Amino acid sequence: MSLDDDFSALLGEDVTPLKRDPIAPKTATKPSAAAIEARRRAALAATGGDGNPLDSADQPPQLQPYDFLEFVRPGVQAGVYRNLRLGKYELQARLDLHGLTVEQARTALWQFARDCQKNGVRCALVTHGKGAGREREARLKSCVAHWLPQIDEVLAFHSAQRHHGGLGACYVLWRKNSETRLRTAEQLEQSRKKLGR
Structure with missing residues (x-):
């Protein structure tokens, strides 16, 4: 029994299946140079035009001069x-934003973040005033x-202790980069070997 016979038996003799047009196989097309350029411009616009993903912060939530800054990601x-709040970690890098415009500070902070990650900085001080x-x-x-x-x-940040700038600065705790994580794992392995585990 063919598919047509099954169809007729199921639905009756006066119903016929629709004819199908053959489906043309899809062919991959390379995007045009104009399409690639349009995507590039859209990506730059989404990141502020300079590759910086920090938004322009025209109207960030307004803080008062004597407010504490505090933030911690889940899992910390x-x-x-x-220890970060108490300023117990060694400050491995510093960024001073005094005298900068908002846009200059945005660029400086993004570049500082990239430098800290590249160089394995774990704790830094950002002075904003x-x-x-x-x-x-x-x-700012x-x-x-x-x-x-x-x-x-x-990972976290908090207003600094008075001797590091107090409410005009904050400590920033950075995630370990892959090189730092590898070094930490090697040190743990060496410690285990020394302990005979």
């Missing part, structure tokens, strides 16, 4: 965050608090 141990008494108070401080969580490599 409470003791690690406490309090911005007290300004026309738009705490503008508000922007920094808005931008840092957008950087995947930032």
